[in-house]
Amino acid sequence: MRAGQMASTSSAVQAYCAINITDMAVRERLVALTGGQEKVAACGAFLVICGDERRHRLIAARAGTRYAGNLESFLVAAIDATLFAQNLSVALESMGYGICYIGGVRNDLPEVDRLLTTPEGVFPLFGLCVGVPDETPEARPRLPVSAILFDDRCPSDRDSLAALDTYDAEYSRYLAARGAAPRAWSEAMARKFSAAERNGLTAYYESKGAVLGPG
Amino acid sequence: MRAGQMASTSSAVQAYCAINITDMAVRERLVALTGGQEKVAACGAFLVICGDERRHRLIAARAGTRYAGNLESFLVAAIDATLFAQNLSVALESMGYGICYIGGVRNDLPEVDRLLTTPEGVFPLFGLCVGVPDETPEARPRLPVSAILFDDRCPSDRDSLAALDTYDAEYSRYLAARGAAPRAWSEAMARKFSAAERNGLTAYYESKGAVLGPG
Numbered sequence: 001m002r003a004g005q006m007a008s009t010s011s012a013v014q015a016y017c018a019i020n021i022t023d024m025a026v027r028e029r030l031v032a033l034t035g036g037q038e039k040v041a042a043c044g045a046f047l048v049i050c051g052d053e054r055r056h057r058l059i060a061a062r063a064g065t066r067y068a069g070n071l072e073s074f075l076v077a078a079i080d081a082t083l084f085a086q087n088l089s090v091a092l093e094s095m096g097y098g099i100c101y102i103g104g105v106r107n108d109l110p111e112v113d114r115l116l117t118t119p120e121g122v123f124p125l126f127g128l129c130v131g132v133p134d135e136t137p138e139a140r141p142r143l144p145v146s147a148i149l150f151d152d153r154c155p156s157d158r159d160s161l162a163a164l165d166t167y168d169a170e171y172s173r174y175l176a177a178r179g180a181a182p183r184a185w186s187e188a189m190a191r192k193f194s195a196a197e198r199n200g201l202t203a204y205y206e207s208k209g210a211v212l213g214p215g
Numbered sequence: 216m217r218a219g220q221m222a223s224t225s226s227a228v229q230a231y232c233a234i235n236i237t238d239m240a241v242r243e244r245l246v247a248l249t250g251g252q253e254k255v256a257a258c259g260a261f262l263v264i265c266g267d268e269r270r271h272r273l274i275a276a277r278a279g280t281r282y283a284g285n286l287e288s289f290l291v292a293a294i295d296a297t298l299f300a301q302n303l304s305v306a307l308e309s310m311g312y313g314i315c316y317i318g319g320v321r322n323d324l325p326e327v328d329r330l331l332t333t334p335e336g337v338f339p340l341f342g343l344c345v346g347v348p349d350e351t352p353e354a355r356p357r358l359p360v361s362a363i364l365f366d367d368r369c370p371s372d373r374d375s376l377a378a379l380d381t382y383d384a385e386y387s388r389y390l391a392a393r394g395a396a397p398r399a400w401s402e403a404m405a406r407k408f409s410a411a412e413r414n415g416l417t418a419y420y421e422s423k424g425a426v427l428g429p430g
Contacts, residue, residue, distance in 0.1 A: 063405035
């Protein structure tokens with residue numbers, strides 16, 4: 001946890017917290033709420049990583065000032081929480097543990113919130129499963145470096161698409177090798193983004209005090 | 216860069232890119248735009264880390280589907296980009312480099328964007344200075360673990376504030392030791408959040424195609 005905390009933090013705000021779910025009945029409920037991911041209950045530890053503007057709100061109230069939130073403070077909380085989580089993950093992996101991020105926590109945030117009863121200013125972003133791995137799967141291939149690192153200018157639309165052909169084939173082979181239906185990465189992405197997922201996040205985060213609109 | 220890319224990514228979307236600023240005239244402009252941070256020009260390499268929904272938009276257009284963005288896809292891009300950046304940072308530090316995140320990139324995003332001419336769907340989140348450190352400053356103290364890690368439930372308002380007293384004193388001592396005006400962390404936070412910073416982010420990100428409103 002200390003290694004996680006030593007990640008960079010915007011102006012030292014440390015706008016995050018981690019809720020360690022020890023109550024197995026809550027873990028079982030979270031399996032259902034994250035889309036049936038059994039590992040949420042089966043793993044050694046399950047953390048819910050949250051943006052946390054609450055400490056700053058309490059401090060402002062004590063100092064007699066108003067906490068002024070906007071998209072910047074929301075984004076800082078999301079980025080701070082993620083820097084923390086990834087530094088924590090690298091530390092855990094260096095100790096022999098494995099991790100798995102659980103974006104499924106955002107499937108039904110109001111219900112997750114009822115379960116965890118997080119206060120105003122604390123809002124779950126994702127989960128983190130931690131455990132001792134009992135398998136060593138092949139790593140999922142990533143985009144070529146040339147597709148994500150550019151000198152000075154983003155490439156043209158045409159060059160951006162051309163950079164994907166080799167990767168599409170490699171991704172499809174990877175899926176086949178692990179026994180899944182082979183599919184090009186581009187095909188998977190076109191399907192995934194053809195319908196918006198997890199609508200309602202704006203309303204949920206605003207219900208926790210975030211200000212996401214123009215300001 | 217490959218180590219950075221091996222960070223987790225939501226459903227393999229890899230919704231990020233890094234723009235490596237090699238043009239020193241652009242670096243000098245970025246010094247001014249980030250609030251006079253000379254290190255942006257002086258460091259060995261300066262990357263602008265961006266959320267990148269563009270590849271997915273181009274793929275959707277090629278497949279004849281509509282790219283459906285919302286706060287979920289924006290948040291996934293911000294989280295994916297940050298996971299990448301932090302894994303990259305740990306890899307760089309393991310190689311003897313030092314890094315510094317530059318949130319100041321968000322001071323004036325429309326102007327940064329004019330300078331970098333990023334296309335629709337690509338939006339800068341923060342900068343990353345990389346270089347060989349020529350100093351070894353004391354690490355800024357972090358909140359106690361008990362203030363950011365909870366079993367099952369967030370603590371009460373009262374307990375949350377009580378957890379800060381020792382840290383406030385420690386933070387103030389740290390500032391004094393590095394020759395800065397001593398100030399409790401709580402005092403710094405109350406002041407920082409008494410006025411909203413970087414207003415206009417919602418309008419900027421929406422101008423790049425992000426959909427942040429209720430959906």
